[in-house]
Amino acid sequence: MTLLQTAEQIQTMQIRGAGKIAREAVSALRDHAETLPHTGDASLFIREMEHAAGILLATRPTAVSLPNAIQMVMRDVRLARTEDAARRILREKADSFIWSSRTAIDRIAAMGANHIPDGSVIMTHCNSKAALGCILEAKRQGKDIEVYATEVRPWNQGRLTIKTLNDNEIPTTYIVDSAVRSMMKEVDLVIVGADAITVNGAVVNKIGTSQIALCANEARKNVIVTAETYKFAPRTILGELIRIEERAQSEVLPDEIAATLPFVRVKNPVFDVTPAEYIDMIITEAGALPPHLAYTIMREYLGWGFDELQNQFLGTLTGSEFR
Numbered sequence: 001m002t003l004l005q006t007a008e009q010i011q012t013m014q015i016r017g018a019g020k021i022a023r024e025a026v027s028a029l030r031d032h033a034e035t036l037p038h039t040g041d042a043s044l045f046i047r048e049m050e051h052a053a054g055i056l057l058a059t060r061p062t063a064v065s066l067p068n069a070i071q072m073v074m075r076d077v078r079l080a081r082t083e084d085a086a087r088r089i090l091r092e093k094a095d096s097f098i099w100s101s102r103t104a105i106d107r108i109a110a111m112g113a114n115h116i117p118d119g120s121v122i123m124t125h126c127n128s129k130a131a132l133g134c135i136l137e138a139k140r141q142g143k144d145i146e147v148y149a150t151e152v153r154p155w156n157q158g159r160l161t162i163k164t165l166n167d168n169e170i171p172t173t174y175i176v177d178s179a180v181r182s183m184m185k186e187v188d189l190v191i192v193g194a195d196a197i198t199v200n201g202a203v204v205n206k207i208g209t210s211q212i213a214l215c216a217n218e219a220r221k222n223v224i225v226t227a228e229t230y231k232f233a234p235r236t237i238l239g240e241l242i243r244i245e246e247r248a249q250s251e252v253l254p255d256e257i258a259a260t261l262p263f264v265r266v267k268n269p270v271f272d273v274t275p276a277e278y279i280d281m282i283i284t285e286a287g288a289l290p291p292h293l294a295y296t297i298m299r300e301y302l303g304w305g306f307d308e309l310q311n312q313f314l315g316t317l318t319g320s321e322f323r
């Protein structure tokens with residue numbers, strides 16, 4: 001698959017889910033490098049790769065795993081003195097990101113399963129590899145568990161989730177998104193994934209997650225978020241906001257019906273923000289943490305603390321902007 005095809009598949013959601021988007025983008029970058037002719041000019045190679053990275057970055061705006069993964073791969077490539085070194089670094093960094101991403105999901109699954117007591121009824125939302133990993137691991141350990149899975153309008157990612165649960169013989173109840181509050185009394189805990197986590201521990205995930213967390217809070221049920229460390233958004237340290245993707249209105253209301261309703265507008269935000277106070281724990285490959293430790297994760301695991309970001313930010317300002 002070419003880089004442009006990968007970008008298109010991410011944009012059209014054939015490739016979806018924050019972790020998978022990051023892994024596929026990085027592998028597209030690595031494969032794209034192989035298609036570029038060897039010229040011996042390191043800066044030309046780096047420019048070409050920056051252009052390719054830009055195409056991938058423009059596909060979906062919310063999952064911070066995408067810019068984080070690209071930055072992890074490109075950071076040292078930019079410093080390479082020769083084309084051969086740049087190519088080698090790119091290959092090594094890409095392979096290492098993909099490997100560590102998969103390892104992270106396995107570690108999260110093992111830790112998450114420890115937080116699922118035998119006999120639990122779990123509610124999950126959307127289709128998160130990290131969240132499902134915990135549920136499948138609990139089942140593998142022989143725990144007797146049940147799952148409530150939401151439909152996830154308008155893309156119905158819940159159908160992917162119930163297929164996986166069914167394939168693993170986990171008793172599952174499939175509910176429409178608006179049934180969450182009614183069903184919460186049947187549930188012991190909520191487990192979801194994340195597209196981005198901000199410095200104040202707020203979690204950006206599939207639209208509807210914040211309602212589920214609110215209902216869980218009301219019903220005194222725990223909310224566990226599962227997220228690899230590359231889902232933490234370091235630029236939120238500088239006050240940058242996570243952009244919530246809005247997709248086409250036709251995903252919600254067919255164009256032919258919309259055309260008959262001139263006074264009706266459709267909003268289709270596909271992610272929402274759950275404040276830290278509604279989250280009991282974030283399980284990362286680095287451990288199960290309270291959301292207020294988000295800054296520590298950014299500093300220790302992503303290597304981007306305030307000072308580094310501030311320097312990077314000042315470095316991007318021109319003289320006139322600086323004055």
Ligand SMILES: O=C(COP(=O)(O)O)[C@H](O)[C@H](O)COP(=O)(O)O
Nearest residue numbers: 016017018019128129130193194206
């Ligand atoms: O919100 C979604 C997917 O949204 P979309 O379907 O719009 O991409 C998932 O919960 C997170 O991406 C985490 O997934 P994972 O744990 O697999 O990274």
